[in-house]
Amino acid sequence: MSKKTRHEEHEEHADESWLLPYSDLMTLLVALFLVMYAMSATDAKKFEEMSQAFSSALSGGGGVLEYKSDAPTSKQLDQGKADKMDNVVAPNTGKSEIARLKQQEQEDLENLKQQFDQYIQNNGMTDLLSTKLNQSQLMITISDNALFASGQAVVKDDSRQLAKSISTMLQQFPDYEVLVQGHTDNIPISNSSYSSNWDLSVDRALQFMKILLLNPYLNPVKFSPIGYGEYHPIADNSTAAGRAQNRRVEISILRKYQDSPQTMDATATGN
DSSP states (O other), X not given: OOOOOOOOOOOOOOOOTTHHHHHHHHHHHHHHHHHHHHHHSSOHHHHHHHHHHHHHHHHSSSOTTOOOOOSOOHHHHHHHHHHHHHOSSOTTSOHHHHHHHHHHHHHHHHHHHHHHHHHHHHTTOTTTEEEEEOSSEEEEEEEGGGTOOTTOOSOOGGGHHHHHHHHHHHTTOXXXXXXXXXXXXXXXXXXXXXXXXXXXXXXXXXXHHHHHTTSTTSOGGGEEEEEOTTXXXXXXXXXXXXXXXXXXXXXXXXXXXXXXXXXXXXXXXXX
């Protein structure tokens, strides 16, 4: 009688091979969320470092976290600011060209100042007009006595020639921005035309500018009238002489090429 071989019963085990792709999927999801989080962050440098570390760990090189930021670095931003300060008009111009343009502008403004000074001397107006050239502008200062009656903004008939002469000299440099600024003393004004020194200073600047712009060779786009009232004094308002100095119109021809604040400070302090 043959003996039957009996196979012992054993426990069936579930197939666990699915765990491997599942773990890979979870790893990719984690990586995806990290990418999305990092893309919303503003620190591109930290994200790039993190992405390189994860890419190296997960794929031994480039992978889903490979990323290159187009955002400028802090060094690039600082360099851009420096370039703009070197030349407020043409920041992309080479430094040697900027230096040449600065030198040419300096010579032009010095020449224009000499023309104004010669005009003032020839016409015996040294007590009414003055000029000043600094790091930001060429300024012509005109006493209000040379232009207006007290408390008024109508330019005197005999002063219109002064405005015409100034406009003729300005037309040599049509590309410069020009500010016409009105100033008063601190004595309150309230008449039928003006309720405050603000109003009077603005109207004086505007009326004088209008006469300048009768010259067809001047571009109105380059001109701006400003009224400062009594708030930018150059002398003590407690004396009659000081108040007379404060009542003035200033014409500022603004430089197109200016030194950086550090250079200007060093020049001002003599360093």
